[in-house]
Amino acid sequence: MHCVKVLLAFVVCLGTTRGLYFHISETEVKCFIEEVPAETMIVGKYKTQLFEEGRQMWLPSSPGIGMHVEVKNPFGKVMLSRHYSAEGRFTFTSHDSGEHTICIGTNTTRWFGGNKLRVHLDIQIGEQAVNYPEVAAREKLGELQLRIRQLLDQIEQITKEQVYQRQREERFRLVSDSTNARVLWWSLGQTIILILMGIWQMRHLKSFFEAKKLV
């Protein structure tokens, strides 16, 4: 019976599932980080299913649920903050290189508790986000031209990643240089403080003993 249920659920979901899914409660917000170079397009598709307690099953589609998607850029600034229906698609292009945070949650007004939700999520980055059949139809490209276009998109993405890599390596180098300089100057400074403290201590004690007429 369980096998049949699983198989049935699988068949029902076959037309509508997209990749990975995870479970959240109504009040929870799940965040994902994507580290991407600048000027990269990111397309996210999601679908939410509600778990019905009465029938102990996942409803194939739950149009009543509203989802809130928030995207933050590497500096913490909100790039995209929109409400969508239970099934939706969001797109954004990164302006800066770095870690972008994509947070998905429901727009419920409750503070805790709530129903269990299953969210199917599919995030595609860069050249993987391009819909090639659409491009072929729109620009009337032949098969070979389309393949060459795909190669060009891939190379463009590789170039962007290399530029980002150069920026990261520069940052790494600056940090290492800064550590080097800090270690040098602090060591020097501490040695000077040590010597000065020693001199001050001796002079202070000498004058103290002289005042007390012990020396």
Next chain:
Amino acid sequence: MKMRRGGRPSLLNLALLVTCWVVGQSRATEMEIELKDNAVQCFYEQIEKGQRCFLEYQVTRGGNFDVDVALFGPGDRVIYQKQRKQYDSVDFTTTESGEHYFCFSNEFSSFTHKVVYFDFATGSEPPITDEIGKTHKAFTQFEVSVMKIHEALTLVRDYQTHHRLRESKGRDTAEYLNERVQYWSLGESILLVVVGLCQVFVLRRFFANKRSQI
């Protein structure tokens, strides 16, 4: 969509690629998740029997850069389970259809957050358009070259990602070191001055009002 074949594509690989283009559903998801202390996060996917799947993960930030990972098949059958791993990749073929899931656990850590990168791919790459998938014809030399280049470029992207993750870990440690050097040096200098002053004043107190005994 990623292809999971290392090394240079051989003729056999290409033949496999062509046949896989006619059949096969493919998915690939890569992302980073943040695991708070004592958190567990699971991801599920419905996969058919006989699909070649690939899971790769690496801990990019936090503590000892380790995480507990478990990969289950339908009926909670364990396919892969490791404790406190920093990075690994699992290449497996599904033996039954159903819900497969994998979980990352940070339950052993009481106060460090971890950021885990993972890449989960199922099946092989789908054809670029539906028409190509349906027609079955011989490919010209040119087309074969183009396909080879495509596979090589996908490999390049993979290498770039691996390089980025390794470098990210190194950079994180360097930034942390930089910060620590600053704060500890400052603290040590202040301590130096305070201890010096304390020594002198305690010594003075020994000699005060005990002049007669010295």
